[in-house]
Amino acid sequence: DTAVSQTPKYLVTQMGNDKSIKCEQNLGHDTMYWYKQDSKKFLKIMFSYNNKELIINETVPNRFSPKSPDKAHLNLHINSLELGDSAVYFCASSFQGNEQFFGPGTRLTVL
Amino acid sequence: AQSVTQLGSHVSVSEGALVLLRCNYSSSVPPYLFWYVQYPNQGLQLLLKYTTGATLVKGINGFEAEFKKSETSFHLTKPSAHMSDAAEYFCAVSDMSGNQFYFGTGTSLTVIP
Numbered sequence: 001d002t003a004v005s006q007t008p009k010y011l012v013t014q015m016g017n018d019k020s021i022k023c024e025q026n027l028g029h030d031t032m033y034w035y036k037q038d039s040k041k042f043l044k045i046m047f048s049y050n051n052k053e054l055i056i057n058e059t060v061p062n063r064f065s066p067k068s069p070d071k072a073h074l075n076l077h078i079n080s081l082e083l084g085d086s087a088v089y090f091c092a093s094s095f096q097g098n099e100q101f102f103g104p105g106t107r108l109t110v111l
Numbered sequence: 112a113q114s115v116t117q118l119g120s121h122v123s124v125s126e127g128a129l130v131l132l133r134c135n136y137s138s139s140v141p142p143y144l145f146w147y148v149q150y151p152n153q154g155l156q157l158l159l160k161y162t163t164g165a166t167l168v169k170g171i172n173g174f175e176a177e178f179k180k181s182e183t184s185f186h187l188t189k190p191s192a193h194m195s196d197a198a199e200y201f202c203a204v205s206d207m208s209g210n211q212f213y214f215g216t217g218t219s220l221t222v223i224p
Contacts, residue, residue: 004154033212041149041199043214056211090154098162099145100203100212102154 003027006091006103013081014111021076021106023091031055032074033092033100034066043090049074078108086110113138115204117215125223130174130189132218134202137183144185145203146176149217155201161185172196197222 004025013019025032033048033056047066048056054066063079078085088107092100118133136142143162147155159170166178172195176187185202199219205212 041217041219043201043217045212045214048212092155094212098143099157099160100155102147102156104154 004091004093004101004103006089006106008106009104010107010109012109012111015081015083017081018077018079019081019108020078021089021091021108023074023076023103024072025091025093025101026072027093027095027101029093029095029101030071031094032068032071033094034074034076035090035092036060037088037090037105039087046076047074081108081110083110113142113204113206113211113213115202115213115215117200117202117218119218120216121219121221123221123223124192126194127191130187130192130196130220132187132200132202132220134176134185134187134215135183136185136202136204138204138206140206142204142206144176144178145205146170146174146185146187147201147203147214148172149199149201151198158187158200192220192222194222194224196220 007022031050034046036044049068065077068074088105091103094100114137116135145160146158149155159168161168161178169175174189202215
C-alpha cells in the first residue's frame with residue numbers, strides 16, 4: 001500500500017500552460033507539504049496544510065496555489081508555467097511534528 | 112527560528128571506510144532531528160530520527176547519529192561504507208508542532224570501490 005502517492009510521475013508541458021499535480025496520503029497524517037527540488041538537489045518548502053489551513057506559505061509566486069479538498073489530499077495547481085518552474089516536486093505528510101513521509105516525486109519539464 | 116547547516120556538499124569515501132556526514136542546527140526550542148536519504152530518481156526516505164531520550168540513535172542500513180546539545184550537532188555515521196550507500200543525504204530539524212520543518216542543503220555521498 002502506497003503511503004504518499006503523487007500523480008503524474010512525469011509532466012512535460014509548454015510555457016504558459018496551466019497544470020496540476022495531485023497528492024494523496026493514506027497515513028492519517030494531519031499535515032501535508034509541497035516541496036520543490038531544483039537541479040542542485042536543494043529542497044525548498046512551498047506550502048504546508050494542517051487540518052485544511054495553510055500554515056506555511058514561503059515566498060513562492062502566486063501562480064502556484066495549493067488546494068486541499070480534505071485531510072488526505074493536497075493538490076498543487078500551477079498557472080502560466082515558466083521555464084524556471086522545471087524541477088521535481090515532492091509531496092509529503094507528517095503527524096504532529098514527527099518525520100515527514102515523502103511521495104515519489106513529479107518531474108516537471110517546461111519547454 | 113531554526114536552521115540546518117550541512118558541512119560539505121560532496122563527500123567521497125572508499126568502500127569499507129567510515130562515513131561521517133556533518134549536521135549542525137540552530138533552534139530556540141528543543142528540536143526534533145532527522146536524517147533522510149534520497150537515492151537517484153527517488154523520494155526521500157527516513158534514515159533515523161531523534162525526538163527525546165537516548166542521544167545515540169540507530170537507523171536503517173547501519174547508520175547512526177548522535178545528538179549533542181552542547182555542540183548543536185547531529186552528525187550521521189556508518190562504520191563501513193557500502194557501494195549502495197551512494198546517495199544524497201539530508202539533515203532536517205522541526206519543532207514539536209511540525210509547523211516549522213527545515214531541511215539542510217544536502218550532502219552527496221560517493222563511495223569509491
